[in-house]
Amino acid sequence: MDVDSDELDQPQRWYGTNLVGVPSLLLGSAAFNGHPVPLAIAGTRESHMGLFALLERSQDLSEAQDMFTHYMAIAFGLRKPDADELRSMGASEQRRWHSSWRKLLQGWGMDANGVAGAVLKGWVESRFGLVPSFHKAPLVRFPSPAWVTYLQEKTASRHNNNNIHQQLDLLYEFCQWALRRGLLPGVTPESKHLQLWRGSNRCEEQVIHGRLQNRCCTVRLNNLVSFSLSAQDASVFGDWVFEVQVPVCKVLVFPGLLPGQVLQGEQEVLALGGNYEVTARYA
Structure with a gap:
């Protein structure tokens, strides 16, 4: 074939x-x-x-x-x-x-x-x-x-x-x-998305539709990625910051879910990736 x-x-x-x-x-x-x-x-x-x-x-x-x-x-x-x-x-x-x-x-x-x-x-x-x-x-x-x-x-x-x-x-x-159960502040049992942010320096190769300079574009993220709960936290990790609506069903870990020190970032959310429509801004 x-x-x-x-x-x-x-x-x-x-x-x-x-x-x-x-x-x-x-x-x-x-x-x-x-x-x-x-x-x-x-x-x-x-x-x-x-x-x-x-x-x-x-x-x-x-x-x-x-x-x-x-x-x-x-x-x-x-x-x-x-x-x-x-x-x-x-x-x-x-x-x-x-x-x-x-x-x-x-x-x-x-x-x-x-x-x-x-x-x-x-x-x-x-x-x-x-x-x-x-x-x-x-x-x-x-x-x-x-x-x-x-x-x-x-x-x-x-x-x-x-x-x-x-x-x-x-x-x-x-x-x-x-x-x-609504155990993450701001999330209810009916919520379908979390508003999260991701900082990145490898942006052009991630864009699959649109342009970063136009702010709204579609990017391909890795199959598992870290997000931040705020744009300020995300800006530490890259020159560009993506604002992303991440499905609740794709979240693996959120801050406060587990006892003790688990991830390095206190405000880090670990979630499944894929193609996301994002709002981009230069940090």
Whole structure:
């Protein structure tokens, strides 16, 4: 079968399988981002009904956080073993507790183009069918050194054990549960979008329709990206600032969702990317 050479430069068209029941090409489109529908990762809530039954009885976000982190620690063995337990374990078991959703998010906060970032982007591929467009370098024609590096890092054994994708599935569903409960200030159970901002220096290559200088344009963002809650916070990260209406159903982490220091930025929102209609301004 002949392949249009233009499609080799459009990774998001390579395949479209996912676990959320919306075609991947539609899920990554500006049309979906303008008119989103709720998403759910197939089988996640059904496999962990006890957690979500507990969450429904929580009185506030703090209590829900305790329930979530306690459940994850038990279900995935995330508690660090004490000295006596470590001595009774083999070398592989001693490393098992290192693979956790929290360490991945902390790794993303340090460097979104590091190994932890690759694993998170790989999870988005697996669950939502959205192919990344950047990891250390633009991911365009395949094969290429950039693609080889990404593929090696997203499957690195250091993070790909202890059912890490299942941990991230639960993190996503916990976030969506909290948003539907209105636990993020300014968001109601009926809200479909969050008004967020993103600072960037690599803008011209992201524009797929319109011009930055005209303020309104369509940009292609990576399959997982960080946003800020204010334009001022976003301006720290680039010369251009995009104002974006991000679907609530695409949010993975919002400030205050999780206890302790998780991401580097206190006002950082982690959400799925795709094609977004944005309002751009030069910072």
